[in-house]
Amino acid sequence: MTDAAIRQKRPATHRRTPAGGAPTAAHRPDEVQSADEAHDPRIHVDAVTDLLLGTWGHTRREAREMIKDPAFWRIDGQPMDEHRERVLGQLRLLVEHGGSRRAFPKKYGGHEDNGANLAGFMELVLADPSLQIKSGVQWGLFGSAIHQLGTEKHHDAWLADVIDLRMPGAFAMTEMGHGSDVAAIGTTATYDPETEEFVIHTPFRAATKEFLGNAARHGRAATVFAQLITDGVNYGVHCFFVPIRDADGAMLPGIRSEDDGVKGGLNGIDNGRLAFEHVRIPRFNLLNRYGDVAADGTYSSDIPSPGRRFFTMLGALVQGRVSLDGATTTATALALDIAVTYANQRRQFDSGAGTDEVVLLDYGMHQRRLLPRLAQVYAQFFAGDELLRKYDDVFSGREDTPENREDLETLAAALKPLSTWNALDTVQECREACGGAGFMAENRLVGLHQDLDVYVTFEGDNTVLLQLVGKRLLSDFARQFTGADAAKLAGFAAKQTAGKVFHGAGLRRLGQAVADLGSTARSVELGLRAEHQHELLAGRVEQMVSDIAGRLRPAAKASPAEAAAIFNANQAELIEAARAHGELLQWEAFSDGIAGVEDAGTKHVLTWLRDLFGLSLVEKHLAWYLINGRLSTQRAASVSRYIDRLCLRLRPHAQDLVDAFELAPEHVRAPIALGGEQERQDEARAYYAALAAAGEAPVSEKSLKKK
């Protein structure tokens, strides 16, 4: 499809469910819906868009308007070298549009508007994820390192050039040998008081900086993380500004760059390696906000604890995770827009009822594949906006306390894994739900999967991030018992035992089973409404954390090796608890988000969608709820049936719900979601009708035999 063709497309007429949205073959005779339940409420699409785009909706719309220009779009199959140059050019365009300055100080032409900054960046994923990530490298990582870890002298020296892309840069943290474990990197920055210089050095191959955007080709400088050594003491990881290429693009002496070559996606970014051979930089170039070295080599820091100092520095760069959470949510919405729109037009097999072929989304299985994922992405929009507000609160300085920073980091560490993993899962399901057409690059889904793939392991490997969340949950849990409050501890222990007996022996379950006897589907649902969903989701987090804490208790008195082994034995479950915590946060954000909705129809439908999200989570962990006596077998069995009912109820609203993402044809671009499928079907139907009308249709062999 050409650029012009995409912009001419007016998809609205073809994107709605034919025949007013009524399902054609999906009724269930045993659970008939009343018409008012299924059809009457409709959402106000525009109002829902406002809800989804959230606090910085204005900025998001501005960014989306900008990227309607085809110059920003990914070209499928473009060779890597050309793609890299194209994306660099897009960054320049972005600068021209003022898209690079929102976060930076006004002194250098910035707006000091952190929330808007990330909101704007997230939307770039619709144009080309390489553009989003290369922008993130330049302004979110390289620029932010100077901004957040440097001081005013550094800002004065470099920020204006960074903002305007006169100085493209790399963010050199990860090494070949160490990714998630940043504290253990091998690069050294040894202070030489004679010359007042730091010597940056890569002492062995594994200490080579790796996977850095802008390193292979475009970077002029890098913010390099290295072990700061002065006077024979290693003060841990600090960040240094290191020029790497001259104005002509030639490597500076002592610096070696290697190209990572082709990757699974994001091939518009020139990822590569950097190695340093005793490269000298002025003392000035230590980004010294959290730690400094005097001319004579004396080290000083406002944060005496090396551990806390390290995590403060890393925490200053949390925006990458916030940004990835939002970008993947937008990308996931795009995938669902494509798959749901197609599923609302594509027909396959007649139903056996002698009618027309059935629209894909009328199949029970297809609803099950797509609608819970639609609910999931709605939850992500609401949770993402909360995260973004938290981020803005802290980084604007309005609520910048250590507690808020810690909360922000934990929230980002909980949400980024869920939204990035869900992106891969949903994009893949959408691709499969579109069959062979989903495998064509022009229909976007395969490209999205390829580009988003690495989001689950970069900016904090998801598994590692969830462990951080899990440890935070454990320490919050332990905090309840500080001060050796014996009564409280005793109460806790009692509760533990009570919990075990209560849940384990099935007393509660039995009660539920009795109450459920003879119940109608409707009354079972009553036990799965909002407050019960919350109780189930929250109760699971609490119990998992408390169970794990109980199992870890012996570690306190064990040898280090034994303690490590005990922790290792509980690692998988701790990660699962962290995931449960993130899911709870998403559910709560979704519920809070619709609490203020006033339009009855909108509220009705979004509540179904929230219920679908909540119950899908319960269904996913159903075995846990059963084993731990939180659901009777009767009620557990009803969860899946309730989900089926919700899918049926939501099916007529599916197109509205993706239309509320407000993605223009220039954002969607996939021909299968822009009306082509419907046009072809209309043409085919007209052909057969004309044939029949002319008496020229061949008779079927079967009808012949009947004669």
Added chain:
Amino acid sequence: MTDAAIRQKRPATHRRTPAGGAPTAAHRPDEVQSADEAHDPRIHVDAVTDLLLGTWGHTRREAREMIKDPAFWRIDGQPMDEHRERVLGQLRLLVEHGGSRRAFPKKYGGHEDNGANLAGFMELVLADPSLQIKSGVQWGLFGSAIHQLGTEKHHDAWLADVIDLRMPGAFAMTEMGHGSDVAAIGTTATYDPETEEFVIHTPFRAATKEFLGNAARHGRAATVFAQLITDGVNYGVHCFFVPIRDADGAMLPGIRSEDDGVKGGLNGIDNGRLAFEHVRIPRFNLLNRYGDVAADGTYSSDIPSPGRRFFTMLGALVQGRVSLDGATTTATALALDIAVTYANQRRQFDSGAGTDEVVLLDYGMHQRRLLPRLAQVYAQFFAGDELLRKYDDVFSGREDTPENREDLETLAAALKPLSTWNALDTVQECREACGGAGFMAENRLVGLHQDLDVYVTFEGDNTVLLQLVGKRLLSDFARQFTGADAAKLAGFAAKQTAGKVFHGAGLRRLGQAVADLGSTARSVELGLRAEHQHELLAGRVEQMVSDIAGRLRPAAKASPAEAAAIFNANQAELIEAARAHGELLQWEAFSDGIAGVEDAGTKHVLTWLRDLFGLSLVEKHLAWYLINGRLSTQRAASVSRYIDRLCLRLRPHAQDLVDAFELAPEHVRAPIALGGEQERQDEARAYYAALAAAGEAPVSEKSLKKK
């Protein structure tokens, strides 16, 4: 890594677990293993390789030897056009090596060895999946259509040219408007008795043939599926041989080709569309094995039922599914070889016990990610060999009965979805388990995912295939009650009720719970051994099918629309039952496969692996087992613990188990799995040791503060 470098690599010394395979941080103090349990048994790697490569191991090894030649390898990032030409050249090489003739009649230079043919093709996936699939298009689809659907005159006319690639061809079944529903395609082949020709025509855009390999560029002819119309009657879908390009590659009159362009993967194949504008072909070109048209236009067929005739024709092409099942298993094994080998060398974070950094595979979470998937692929190897033998039995003519054909088709329809979906899941998990390195194209995993992606929807969409299996299960179930055996039906109904009461009300569960009280972990395991695993897996299939059949019963007396709605409401669960059936088949094949193993150590380890496979299935469906009263909550809770134990036991054998895939460096090619990681770590360790020995290591800030 250069070709020469890969071939020089002698990975053996680096691919084994350091320190003899003992886990360093993965012991669980509460479930200590005796040394003889965990360490003493070892598998005989070579003997296991023989087991895995199966009946046609000789042919597989022959194919693997051939593709050690770099001329067969995928080049990452190669532009689409060059990749397409390269793969065409590889097909010629394959012909030179005799790789294209195994399945065909001896009369045309073939070997008439069907099993060997597919076994050889499957291995090509290691070189480049595009090569495997383009070969499949040429010889498995285009060639097979002529071979299986044509008669001797067609074989004489074309097979030799097909085999030698003098005539590349497309297999034109799918249309833009109809994929899985082949019976509804729009292309027509109308017989003209005046000229004794068929007129092939694309009556509307949706009837354009779509996604055809060899259509965009290389095909000279196509086997075109079209509605056969003669004398005003439509006799349904038949296959026709249609020349499409002349010797110079120009399109023949009336035939239009369009290029599908860039796809998510398999870009070495020139997929495209074909449309026909009243194209005339001689009557001769109807592939007439199952249906023929006489010169005067009279239709005849040995199979009077149009439905049975249609399915017989499609069934003759089952080999594609058999082949995909095997190829994805091989590709999945490659992914696990890479990820397990890397996880056995890569270290990250110290354990807190003050020792060296921990090898990834010693983390509980990492074991949980990789080892159950290793068990899964073992199951697939065994099940795949059974499928291949069944295929060979039928197509060799030795056991070619309608029942065996139906069994073969059902088996292929059950296994292909499981192995292709598992390939995507496992390759993705392996990619993530390798972190950023997993995202680099050179490490193979992203390319495998991209290429294998479409395997889940082509050659029968997985969801559609599982529905076919589900319907077969239902009809087998119904067959028990044919002849209106009242006593049997009554017994069945009683059993149903009994089952409901028994399972639903938790009586059995209660008994189990009592028996479990005070049990040790070991005695709980006794209840999860082989025979119980089988009972659980088989019982689930039986009950699901019987439950669905019960719910579908009202459909028999309902209106067509109601019947369709009832079926639709049970669609998702029917598909789940089919999946359960496939899983049971895999488990049984795995168990049968190790039954004959005589070496005690090998048998010991493979039995753990089989148990891990079985229990992972039980864990996946744990909620079902609980809701249906098949497992007590106590026993259900023990399933996950038992899996943890099995992972620990198998951990020291992980490298052996992937080494048994017998993949040479030329098949693996991923630098991270060929010793590079270990070399870098050794170098880093030596650096720090030398520094310490020379007294030049900086002291840590922390140790400074302690002073």
